[in-house]
Amino acid sequence: MSVTAAKGFTAAGIAAGIKDSGDLDLALVVNQGPTRTAAGVFTSNRVKAAPVLWSEQVVKGGRISCVVLNSGGANACTGAPGFQDTHATAEKAAGELGVDAAETAVASTGLIGLRLPMDRLLPGITAAAGELSPHGGEKAALAIKTTDSVHKTAVVEGDGWTVGGMAKGAGMLAPGLATMLVVLTTDADLPAPELDKALRAATRTTFDRIDSDGCMSTNDTVLLLASGASGVAPGYDEFAEAVHGVCDALARQLIGDAEGASKDVRIEVVNAASEDDAVEVGRSIARNNLLMCALHGEDPNWGRVLSAIGTTSAAFDPDALNVAINGVWVCRNGSVGEDRELVDMRYREIGITADLSAGAESAVIWTNDLTADYVHENSAYSS
Amino acid sequence: MSVTAAKGFTAAGIAAGIKDSGDLDLALVVNQGPTRTAAGVFTSNRVKAAPVLWSEQVVKGGRISCVVLNSGGANACTGAPGFQDTHATAEKAAGELGVDAAETAVASTGLIGLRLPMDRLLPGITAAAGELSPHGGEKAALAIKTTDSVHKTAVVEGDGWTVGGMAKGAGMLAPGLATMLVVLTTDADLPAPELDKALRAATRTTFDRIDSDGCMSTNDTVLLLASGASGVAPGYDEFAEAVHGVCDALARQLIGDAEGASKDVRIEVVNAASEDDAVEVGRSIARNNLLMCALHGEDPNWGRVLSAIGTTSAAFDPDALNVAINGVWVCRNGSVGEDRELVDMRYREIGITADLSAGAESAVIWTNDLTADYVHENSAYSS
Known part of the structure; x- marks a missing residue:
């Protein structure tokens, strides 16, 4: 059609x-x-x-x-x-x-x-x-x-x-x-x-x-x-x-259908002071190569999420950040939350929720994991 | 010592x-x-x-x-x-x-x-x-x-x-x-x-x-x-x-000694309107995953350099950009330059020169290629 x-x-x-x-x-x-x-x-x-x-x-x-x-x-x-x-x-x-x-x-x-x-x-x-x-x-x-x-x-x-x-x-x-x-x-x-x-x-x-x-x-x-x-x-x-x-x-x-990807990652930023803040934070998380490698390895490495949030200019208090991966709040108040062993990451879709505790705005950014296949596909593209 | x-x-x-x-x-x-x-x-x-x-x-x-x-x-x-x-x-x-x-x-x-x-x-x-x-x-x-x-x-x-x-x-x-x-x-x-x-x-x-x-x-x-x-x-x-x-x-x-890297990449931005512009452009090039995959594949993919420059706020005219890779000016005036086959990329160090034709300032940023080894090392870090 x-x-x-x-x-x-x-x-x-x-x-x-x-x-x-x-x-x-x-x-x-x-x-x-x-x-x-x-x-x-x-x-x-x-x-x-x-x-x-x-x-x-x-x-x-x-x-x-x-x-x-x-x-x-x-x-x-x-x-x-x-x-x-x-x-x-x-x-x-x-x-x-x-x-x-x-x-x-x-x-x-x-x-x-x-x-x-x-x-x-x-x-x-x-x-x-x-x-x-x-x-x-x-x-x-x-x-x-x-x-x-x-x-x-x-x-x-x-x-x-x-x-x-x-x-x-x-x-x-x-x-x-x-x-x-x-x-x-x-x-x-x-x-x-x-x-x-x-x-x-x-x-x-x-x-x-x-x-x-x-x-x-x-x-x-x-x-x-x-x-x-x-x-x-x-x-x-x-x-x-x-x-x-x-x-x-x-x-x-x-x-x-992104090149070489094995995971589709839905990043939802909630309780942001503004929609722009939510988008900036979501994009910073989406672009963090280290986190995207971790997600490929099915590793709920929330420290890399916080590290990515920390590079933005969005309004937040580091001690009030909460992060959930596939519904498990692995980070609460900027520190260790629920047991990371509870996170089930076997399926293609992964959900990350970043709660900035700074307002009422939100945004969703979609990205993919970073894989060896992505590297292979893009290191031989011209040839 | x-x-x-x-x-x-x-x-x-x-x-x-x-x-x-x-x-x-x-x-x-x-x-x-x-x-x-x-x-x-x-x-x-x-x-x-x-x-x-x-x-x-x-x-x-x-x-x-x-x-x-x-x-x-x-x-x-x-x-x-x-x-x-x-x-x-x-x-x-x-x-x-x-x-x-x-x-x-x-x-x-x-x-x-x-x-x-x-x-x-x-x-x-x-x-x-x-x-x-x-x-x-x-x-x-x-x-x-x-x-x-x-x-x-x-x-x-x-x-x-x-x-x-x-x-x-x-x-x-x-x-x-x-x-x-x-x-x-x-x-x-x-x-x-x-x-x-x-x-x-x-x-x-x-x-x-x-x-x-x-x-x-x-x-x-x-x-x-x-x-x-x-x-x-x-x-x-x-x-x-x-x-x-x-x-x-x-x-x-x-x-x-960067994780998984096979190339050290020296990015020199020249003829920028300001040092800040030169740094912004150098960093944008350094962070372009697609380019870093291409360099890993020893592919002098200058189009990805221009694409990265284009996302910055630096002063430049797209039709006045020149790019050299390992000394070969593969892009002149925003378009095809010398033959890309002339670029020898066999060695660990790669030099990229981006000429903005917009001033007299410059900066050097160092980065690494993006490799499957980087993905492997960082998808299994926590475990």
């Missing part, structure tokens, strides 16, 4: 030969309207890939007719020639589909610092245009995979309208405003400012709160396209909740 | 039974004067171990007669009982040596969240006091090891005076003001404020600029003790240079 669950969209995924493996590597998502409003959020990394720079401009217009996505190359750190490649990609797709290049978004993922093989990519757009179908969402989701072991899709049904989406992402997964590549579609009829508001609200507490390895990408892109084809204009709150639901499901799938 | 290279100091290292292994685990360093001035810097982690809280107070007095150090337990996150243990440790040593407990510093290292076995530690102090010797520096350095594979010592000779020191540290190695445990001694005759100034100047550009794994300890302690036994009062600049030399040698040894 993916991006074609909502009415008014066609999609395709093909093998254009960008990847040497021959796997699917080029996707098209086409918004057939009637309304074609759109919103997007992008990486906050200051080193932005060419397709991010291009698509940021497209989104400013509030309309997207088509998205071209490729795996097999990020087109990041490729200078002016790389930007020209993105521009040529948009022009080619626009020409094939009879739409405006200024309404054609581009997203790329793969290795940084390599030019894309345009002699394969441009003919691939022609081929993909010939395969566009209202059932093409699955193949499009397959075509944007890099090190992902599975493709990721999600759908939420409203009352007469639908929000669907697809995502890719398995490494360099610490989104600054978004995550790797995500395209959401809806047949609801909503103006671009409402799409933008709903998308930002959803990403703020979903993609922005997963932090697998602390490494922010140059290519993170989340787009939301509305076709209006359902003829229904839902209320904002109802629509925002559906967008949040799809983002949340996709974010959870991203963490579940 | 270590802490007994300078005149006026005795030391000892013994096995008190704190470690189950029977290895050396308790050290004493005694300043026999005549002057006994001292300075210290400590972790900036807000979760501080009991011995850090104690020794910070001792250093405020500007005098240290004795330092008690133990491995086998950090005495961190142990609450009021843990602080009482530190207090009892200082009182016991002071009683054995006939000095003031308020001039007795304590430093501990090992697992967080466990009480120290005081029934073994206190008799150990008596035993160690009986073994104090002007040749005891090596055994003291051995007694503070935890996961260190070697003990670390350094000596710089002045004109009629000496600065020597010992260090331990192999993990949780991202000092906030200091590194794990370091004791420096000198027989120079200098007042405490000058010791403090020289020590802060030295640690700022040595221990503060190593970042092996981004994890800041609760126990980092660096002490500088002066006996005045040489009868020489060197000029400040000459003395500060010697202190810097010892700190630099010890910091380099810490990086060279």
Whole structure:
């Protein structure tokens, strides 16, 4: 279902030969309207890939007719020639589909610092245009995979309208405003400012709160396209909740498929003085390599949690910190709590609760353990 | 030689039974004067171990007669009982040596969240006091090891005076003001404020600029003790240079012995708008797990360097960034530079130069690669 669950969209995924493996590597998502409003959020990394720079401009217009996505190359750190490649990609797709290049978004993922093989990519757009179908969402989701072991899709049904989406992402997964590549579609009829508001609200507490390895990408892109084809204009709150639901499901799938991970770790920071404090503390815990190694070893090493909290600027008293791992309060009042032998860590999901005893705000951050497999996968990525 | 290279100091290292292994685990360093001035810097982690809280107070007095150090337990996150243990440790040593407990510093290292076995530690102090010797520096350095594979010592000779020191540290190695445990001694005759100034100047550009794994300890302690036994009062600049030399040698040894590491990585950030910018960028590069995996795989993956720079707030234009790896400028003007195949990464030391093209300031940060051995060592630490 993916991006074609909502009415008014066609999609395709093909093998254009960008990847040497021959796997699917080029996707098209086409918004057939009637309304074609759109919103997007992008990486906050200051080193932005060419397709991010291009698509940021497209989104400013509030309309997207088509998205071209490729795996097999990020087109990041490729200078002016790389930007020209993105521009040529948009022009080619626009020409094939009879739409405006200024309404054609581009997203790329793969290795940084390599030019894309345009002699394969441009003919691939022609081929993909010939395969566009209202059932093409699955193949499009397959075509944007890099090190992902599975493709990721999600759908939420409203009352007469639908929000669907697809995502890719398995490494360099610490989104600054978004995550790797995500395209959401809806047949609801909503103006671009409402799409933008709903998308930002959803990403703020979903993609922005997963932090697998602390490494922010140059290519993170989340787009939301509305076709209006359902003829229904839902209320904002109802629509925002559906967008949040799809983002949340996709974010959870991203963490579940993170490179080399053996554990999914849900870090809940409670009783913080502010939501910002809760997020800062959660992220600091998520990024602590030593703790993530311990969790891999099924070791409830709460001292490393406190050590991570101690590096933040959040409001707390060290003697009032409490930490639970999988429901066992192993640290109370900054010191030894319940017996750590009571903690059962055999399952893939691990829950850490950090109680700052400093207020009433909270936040949840998702991360993964640090494993030898992560090292292996990422020490041989270029080759 | 270590802490007994300078005149006026005795030391000892013994096995008190704190470690189950029977290895050396308790050290004493005694300043026999005549002057006994001292300075210290400590972790900036807000979760501080009991011995850090104690020794910070001792250093405020500007005098240290004795330092008690133990491995086998950090005495961190142990609450009021843990602080009482530190207090009892200082009182016991002071009683054995006939000095003031308020001039007795304590430093501990090992697992967080466990009480120290005081029934073994206190008799150990008596035993160690009986073994104090002007040749005891090596055994003291051995007694503070935890996961260190070697003990670390350094000596710089002045004109009629000496600065020597010992260090331990192999993990949780991202000092906030200091590194794990370091004791420096000198027989120079200098007042405490000058010791403090020289020590802060030295640690700022040595221990503060190593970042092996981004994890800041609760126990980092660096002490500088002066006996005045040489009868020489060197000029400040000459003395500060010697202190810097010892700190630099010890910091380099810490990086060279980091847990599981196979590469020592020297990151030099040049042409930064400010020294703070250079340090922020260097630290962001050092903490990028994906890059550190690539370096382990001898992959000159400069795209991950740019991606790390892009997450900082430093002044730079993405299109003016240059990156060299082992002298080959693989990235020029934010894009592809010299052929990455030219980079020879076979040796343990790797040099990365990041040119921000934004000013004239620079800084050097040292780190290590990320390896499967690091994961293995740290996923089985508690057990």
